[in-house]
Amino acid sequence: MMTTLTCSSSSSLILQPLKPPKPSKLSRFSKPRTLILTVTSSSESKPSKNPSKKPQKQPTSKFRRRASYGSSRRSTIKKTFSQEQVNFTAPFSSEPQVGIIGGGMAGLVCALNLDKRGVKSTVFDTGIHGLGGRMGTRIIDPQPLIFDHAAQFFTVSDSRFGQLVDGWLERGLVREWKGMIGELEAGGQFIPYLNSPPRYVGVNGMRPLADSLLAQTSMVNVVRPSWISKLEPYNGMWHVSENGKPQGQFDIIIIAHNGKCANRLLGSSGLPLIARQMKRLELSSIWALLAAFEDPLPIAGLEQFEGAFVNGVDSVSWMANNLKKLSSSQSNDPQCWTFFSTAAYAKQTKVPQENIPNATAEKVKTGMLEGIEAALGLSKGSLPRPFYSRLQLWGAALPTNTPGVPCIFDPHGRAGICGDWLLGSSVESAAVSGMALADHIAEYIQSGGVDPEEFAVGLHHEFRPLEGHDIGQFPGLESKVEEEAQTYQLTT
Template sequence: MTQPKNIAIVGAGMAAITCARTLVQAGHRVTVFEKSRGVGGRMSTRDSAFGTFDHGAQYFTVRDARFALALQTTAGLCRPWSANTVRVLDSHGRVAAAGLPAREPHWVPSPGMNALVRAWAKPLVDAGSVELQTRVMAIAPDALNKKQWQLHTTGADDSSHVYSGFDAVVLAIPHPQAQALLATTPKGEALAKKTNKVSVAPCWTLMLAFPQAVQPGLTTLGPQWNAARSTHHRIAWLTRESSKPGRGRVERWTVQASAAWSQEHLNDDPARVQAKLIKAFSEITGIRAEPAHAEVHRWMYAKTEQPLGHSHLLDAKAGLGVCGDWCLGHRVEDAFISGLELALQVA
């Protein structure tokens, strides 16, 4: 084993927490910095008065033996979700072809997608190694030891703080954000250039709840399928959240806009986006009822269109590393592999 190091990890999604827990298991000291109020990244779950919405990643598959082994540490937390009713729809909501056959299990943590990352992060949180609502603004050589790093941060109350004494810094965040931080130090320029060809598309996500469906003799509204890929110009994916195990009975839908439409309407007023997506949802599903709950969320960096092509980047001499699902693709497992392989190289 190498000499124990003090390592800062920026981000708290799947790649970040996988990297952090692997480094801790190898005997290193880790501090995780996350600008949001909780861990999870795009494995996110939004609460509402009518139940939860997995408004980021919808499910995950398991193809890598290392991921399968890691999941055994939280046995029973993740459950199979029967997605064999998924269909590919045309722009009018008609079934055009079978899609996503059950060739491999589709898994969802319970009670929400964020439960897996939260479970893996709990030992770090309990140890006081996770700084939430802390945005890293710049990285720079440590004022007392130029061979180490310090992080300049801002908090939720706009307070500023400098964290010092890190032997290495790992950026487990979307590549444009990683590029921006790497640009704050001359030592990061080489790594930043290697990510120039990466392309990640945005996504507007709509969340709807229809509690009126929970009545005697009425269990669902609209179509009998629970998830669908769509060729509608506005919508790429729809999921009946209440069909997932452990999610509650109230009928809820998560609707993800297409990459092209999301990009075209990236800076639109959220209310306008919501109205347009509800209209498209009605066209596809035939559900004309007024939702009791509706909201939208904009993901600036949702689905990788052009990946890096390597699981991670590491400049061992400078003590800088980069990881994330965008290194390999856009799947949850891609994020896991990226964070794991970076940690193993550092360790």
């Protein structure tokens, strides 16, 4: 049985068991009827378990017994996401605070837009080296070697995102990637994208872009590295903690990351509707192999390409030359390549990403290097060995399904979700989601929360499969791929 946990500024705690609707009369997502009960402290009498015993009459038409909010809450309530629903009724603080768990593109843009709307926020992120989540860049000193080892580039199709990117261009945070990219068929046949839409990359990599986004804000606090482990409603506020250490209290909480960590966090938070939607999300896995070579790869006739989607090779789906992508000059520095596996190959070889066995790492590295040889049309063993290499598993890489809604917001629980998976699997989708949730929350705060039902969004949307490349979607680029491939076939 699902229950509703009502939090107000008083010390009382009210549980509302939500009676499931009968399947024959109501749909699975119909609103359940409620019966308000109470939680009592250990020193008070507990509600009778005898169903024949009638509760005391109250002034309202619903039954209610009051109790103080005490330590008995944990022993009385079984904390599972399927049994609780928190329901805040207290007014917002005079200066509402929003806690954002996750400092990827969605969380950062959400914080930026809240700032523009005059709402303060704190971003909690697990990043040790910097913000950004999958906007990852690894820099290896002393040379240095630079690799974008997650998001490779992005395109623009949404006008709101376009305005954001224009600002990044003016600040020198991004630039257009004009290098040749295309599709590489097994055996070394390269089909360039000749008329693709503008592609953008961070000037010094994707992570420096993410770290720079909040530089001009005055109302955003960043806490990292931080692994928020618990959300708890108390006295009309969300209290967040990290391994038992309090990290602040907030009027509204935002989950801007996904995967097992988010599911664990939501599993006992009192947000069953949000937890249910998050649990429906399916994520792929991807291996990233970073490799530095002293000399250019032996790719006669293919010297001009800087990035390629690989077809017909089981172990490789993408390859890009970071030196050419991130440097406008033709230098003699080491060639720093990023190679991505296919999602199917990663699924076959998946292990816990926190503890990759050496044997698995060596097997995957060998398999990917052999796949690179096959893609480039090289004989087995002819690819030079990299003088530096690093293998990383993105265990929760990209979404494979989506509800197709910009954001999710539970007004009763005063909690929301933003992320690329709500609309697709791209940098643009993440940014648009963050903007949408920030605007939605700002409007809800301005309304005073007096009519929460009007602000519920995305809580019951069905999921559908998500199409795209193994390394994500690139709006505007996909529409050109088939057209150019057909043109290439006609001219060859």
